[in-house]
Amino acid sequence: MSRAAVLGAGSWGTTFAKVLVDAGNEVTLWSRRPELAEVINREHRNPEYLPGIELPAGLVATHDATAALRGVEMVAIAIPSQSLRDNLRGWAADLPPDSSLVSLMKGVELGTLKRMSEVIAEVADAPADRIVVVSGPNLALEIAQEQPTATVVACVDEARATAVQKSCSTGYFRPYSNTDVVGCELGGAVKNVIALACGIAQGMGFGDNSLASIITRGLAETARLGERLGADPLTFAGLAGLGDLVATCNSPLSRNRTFGERLGRGESIEQAQAATHGQVAEGVKSCRSVLELAQGLDVDVPITAAVDAVCSGRLTSAQMAQLLMSRSMKSES
Template sequence: MSEHAVHRVAVLGAGTWGTTFAKVLADAGCDVTLWARRAAVADAVNAKRINTEYLPDVELPPSLRATDDAAEALHGADAVVLAVPSQSLRENLAGWQPLLPPAATLVSLAKGVELSTLKRMSEVVAEVADVAMSRVAVVSGPNLAREVAEEQPTATVVACGDHDRAVALQHACSTGYFRPYTNTDLVGVELAGACKNVIALACGMASGLGYGSNTMSTLITRGLAETGRLGAVLGADPMTFAGLAGLGDLVATCASPLSRNRTFGQRLGRGESLSQAQEAAHGQVAEGVKSCSSLRELAERHGVEMPLTDVVYRVCHEGVDPGPAAGRLLGRERKPERS
């Protein structure tokens, strides 16, 4: 048996994806405790087998328990899954750090680049938890939470610099409907996850403006190209962007009405302000709205051209009208495709 074998898991964060991934782990045979910030959410999971706030019509397995006590959730855990938004990960993890089991694998579900430091989520986890990067893993891929919760077949990527840890986590979340693949390219997997949210915002804006499939295909393909350019200078494996965490996640997030980022972008494309779109989202986080700022700054730092990211940033944070912005994007200088 692997020294990194995962039997008991703490999932910290009872939002839609945190609850869904906790269900996956429980269905795979793990002993799972879900931490919820509010006692009412934890009580509903324990008493009614549902998360009334985020997944009210999905029955949760009996082996999944919930608590609002982080110490209780973390006690004896072989793996700790961090299911909080990217920009609040540092603050939350700082509070949990003294409670972390000394040998547990730390797993990030967040997709983004931290605004203040431009660090990837695995780097934030390693720094705040004061652990080696080899103890940090990320889960990414075409994982629209609603479809996974409904047990529609999908695949994902479990990435960790320590291959044995990745394999152990792979076994811990393998079910008949959820198929994980391993990868050791944390840089590529995390950049793909962060960038796809921004590209999904662009696709949503285009949809809101009335553009069709040709435009969507163009945005997805060119979005993948600029993600690859940034990945190349940061040392990512280019093959990662052709895989599940890259193209797979990008297509799902850009094309599905279940995607918060695409839906948010649609509202902007239809003329809603940022605050109006946020209000309509009922507090759900469209990660790309913040990630476009950090990714744009990261690209500028490394001299990488990311025109889609720049347009999304200008629409979201400078009040630029999405219509003329799209026109400027399509009117860029003509050049070879592979540049």
């Protein structure tokens, strides 16, 4: 058993905290809002983010980040990706030395174009072999309901990846280890953008052929970008690539897909954002940073570019579909 802190009491942070407790760890969950921490401690529920789910009695919640981090061996971070840098600056001094820093976030930082592990390394002044990434088809509510799922735990230090893998293994949550941090993070970031495109197509009334085409070509542009960044191509055929992409593009539990559906039905970004009740569709912001990252490396990412144009108001959903279908003919390979 190890001691762990999970920073972020949204749906995925709370779910991962539950997984860690069920795996036999002592876990403290940090909540930005003290009233939510009180509800979790008193009722063993997080009704706002995980309705209907009973949380383990051993899960302790707090609003005090310093207390949550005291003496832990693992720190898992589950907050919106674009807020990581500012939050981590406030936590960095309290991170125990040599604790495993686990990123549960999927995104590319605006401006710096850094992956989440790179932001953690910079702000926490931590070496890459201390930073772990969890990625895969991780729809929080299904995992909280203890539906069987698999995920990837990636770290350049294979021994640390294996240690975290063992710490979050349960009868319903099966982690696989990997050393390709770049590929796992990139798959998680780009799939949010592709899921927005699938949602837009769904909202416009398109069927399974359209969705399958977007998923497949979305995987192709993810792999092109990953190859340029030095990722292992096999990663994109695995859980952190294709697995995460399929789940996020198809499930009504996916915030990115459902956000895209609203755009496809003609809602504005503001209307769609209001309908998500404050939960973040990461792809809306990540589409810009992923596009800029790809452009800087001269990698063609037409779906990402089209989604960015819709999210910035330069194209309508109908114009996006027309643009993608009118591109010049080329070989699939």
